[in-house]
Amino acid sequence: MAKNEAHASIESYLAAKNLKHSRPRQEIIDTFIKADSHLTAEELYHLVKKKNPKIGFATVYRTLKLMCESGLCKELKFEKSGDCTRYEILKGREHHDHLICTHCGTVVEVFDAELERMQNRLFKLHDFYPQSHRLELYGTCKTCRKRGRGKVSGG
Amino acid sequence: MAKNEAHASIESYLAAKNLKHSRPRQEIIDTFIKADSHLTAEELYHLVKKKNPKIGFATVYRTLKLMCESGLCKELKFEKSGDCTRYEILKGREHHDHLICTHCGTVVEVFDAELERMQNRLFKLHDFYPQSHRLELYGTCKTCRKRGRGKVSGG
DNA sequence: ATGATATTGATTTTGATTATCATTATAATT
DNA sequence: AATTATAATGATAATCAAAATCAATATCAT
Ligand SMILES: [Mn+2]
Ligand SMILES: [Mn+2]
Ligand SMILES: [Zn+2]
Ligand SMILES: [Zn+2]
Numbered sequence: 001m002a003k004n005e006a007h008a009s010i011e012s013y014l015a016a017k018n019l020k021h022s023r024p025r026q027e028i029i030d031t032f033i034k035a036d037s038h039l040t041a042e043e044l045y046h047l048v049k050k051k052n053p054k055i056g057f058a059t060v061y062r063t064l065k066l067m068c069e070s071g072l073c074k075e076l077k078f079e080k081s082g083d084c085t086r087y088e089i090l091k092g093r094e095h096h097d098h099l100i101c102t103h104c105g106t107v108v109e110v111f112d113a114e115l116e117r118m119q120n121r122l123f124k125l126h127d128f129y130p131q132s133h134r135l136e137l138y139g140t141c142k143t144c145r146k147r148g149r150g151k152v153s154g155g
Numbered sequence: 156m157a158k159n160e161a162h163a164s165i166e167s168y169l170a171a172k173n174l175k176h177s178r179p180r181q182e183i184i185d186t187f188i189k190a191d192s193h194l195t196a197e198e199l200y201h202l203v204k205k206k207n208p209k210i211g212f213a214t215v216y217r218t219l220k221l222m223c224e225s226g227l228c229k230e231l232k233f234e235k236s237g238d239c240t241r242y243e244i245l246k247g248r249e250h251h252d253h254l255i256c257t258h259c260g261t262v263v264e265v266f267d268a269e270l271e272r273m274q275n276r277l278f279k280l281h282d283f284y285p286q287s288h289r290l291e292l293y294g295t296c297k298t299c300r301k302r303g304r305g306k307v308s309g310g
Numbered sequence: 311a312t313g314a315t316a317t318t319g320a321t322t323t324t325g326a327t328t329a330t331c332a333t334t335a336t337a338a339t340t
Numbered sequence: 341a342a343t344t345a346t347a348a349t350g351a352t353a354a355t356c357a358a359a360a361t362c363a364a365t366a367t368c369a370t
Contacts (some may be wrong), residue, residue: 011294012324018347019347019348020335020336020337020346020348021336021337022335022336022347022348022349022351023349024348024350025348041326041327042326053188054349054350055349055350056349056350056351057350057351058327058328058329058349058350058351058352059329059348059349060326061327062348062349064237065328075208077234079232079287079289081362082284083325083326084325084326084327085326085327098280099278099283100275102281102286103366107298108283110277110280110281112273112275112276114365115270115273115274115277117211117266118269118270118273119270119290119292120345121267122254122265122267122270122292123254123294124215125265126254126263126265126296127296127297128254128256128263128292128294128295128296128297129294129300130292130293130294131257131293131294131295132234132294133290133291133292133293134289134290134291135185135236135274135288135289135290136288136289136290137161137274137277137278137285138286138287138288138289139278139283139285139286139287140281140284140286141281141282141283142283145284153252154336173314173316174317175315175316175317175366175367175368176367176368177316177317177318177366177367178366179317179318179319180317191337196358197357209318209319209320210318210319211320212319212320213318213319213320213321213358213359213360214317214318214319216332216357216358216359217317217318218357218361222357226357236356237329238356239356239357239358240357240358311367311370312369312370313369313370314352314367314368314369315366315367315368315369316357316365316366316367316368317364317365317366317367318360318362318363318364318366319363319364320361320362320363320364320366321360321362322359322360322361322362323358323360324355324357324359324360325356325357325358325359325360326355326356326367327354327355327356328349328353328354328355328356329352329353329354329355330351330352330353330354331349331350331351331352331353332349332350332351333348333349333350333351334347334348334349334350335346335347335348335349336345336346336347336348337344337345337347338343338344338345338346338363339342339343339344339345340341340342340343340344340351
């Protein structure tokens with residue numbers, strides 16, 4: 001996502017809520033956009049610290065929350081990535097699901113229109129009004145298999 | 156799941172690990188099987204307390220963990236059910252995914268063979284060896300819509 | 311019954327996330 | 341530029357589910 005587009009998104013949200021612009025906020029958002037990956041709060045905190053060592057952990061959490069509320073980013077809680085939440089920039093991107101390597105943690109973004117259609121079919125079948133869904137596929141990536149990790153038993 | 160089948164599953168696990176049979180363990184497992192639903196540790200704790208008020212919370216957690224390790228039950232962490240983990244009896248049942256009402260918390264179990272096939276197609280496409288997946292569909296159930304909750308705007 | 315070992319319940323600790331709070335920064339107004 | 345009102349900051353404490361600790365008790369092979 002373009003930095004300016006992200007800023008437009010956040011700025012309209014800040015304006016609507018009478019919130020102020022601030023240095024730390026800018027730095028955290030810019031660092032996150034630049035990183036362009038599925039980060040934990042701690043990972044982002046360390047990245048931001050490199051630019052501005054004064055930044056506090058609480059501000060990173062607060063800014064992530066703000067970004068989620070504004071629709072700019074999204075919380076991800078994978079089953080097999082420890083206990084901590086990851087975040088991803090969402091704005092300006094298509095909806096997608098995730099394929100996760102249980103060995104190296106690699107995250108691949110996937111989208112399948114037919115899969116989405118079938119999910120909607122299930123909503124209809126059970127008479128639910130659809131709001132959202134979460135699909136995560138866990139497995140072993142090619143690289144990890146080559147390295148002899150996550151092999152099929154006997155394979 | 157039949158109580159005897161569950162006990163066979165857990166007992167073979169206990170035997171393999173040189174673990175002992177115990178009253179509290181039995182009571183917790185029986186209560187969970189009888190409840191036959193997607194429970195939190197706390198909910199199960201309260202159910203078990205009715206039968207045996209001496210039981211401790213820690214033992215409920217320990218037994219749930221044991222059941223998960225033995226393959227008898229499974230952790231569920233839904234996005235929109237507060238922060239706490241739910242558990243379900245797994246052994247002797249088919250794999251299934253979940254449809255969750257974001258208003259009343261109702262959980263509907265769903266299975267779609269074609270959906271499963273497409274997921275496997277995605278694993279193949281990205282050269283992942285498939286291990287597991289998680290699909291959750293969030294929406295508003297018929298009952299909640301009738302009560303005017305979770306309506307589509309303008310609908 | 312004995313003894314070795316596992317389990318229990320009460321309690322404390324952990325670890326990620328939030329809340330609190332005095333100080334500082336922002337931005338509008340004079 | 342100084343004033344003012346309000347929001348944001350960083351340090352720290354609080355929260356909460358889940359795990360770890362530990363002395364007392366239960367299990368089970370002998
Ligand atoms: Mn993603
Ligand atoms: Mn289920
Ligand atoms: Zn991998
Ligand atoms: Zn409902």
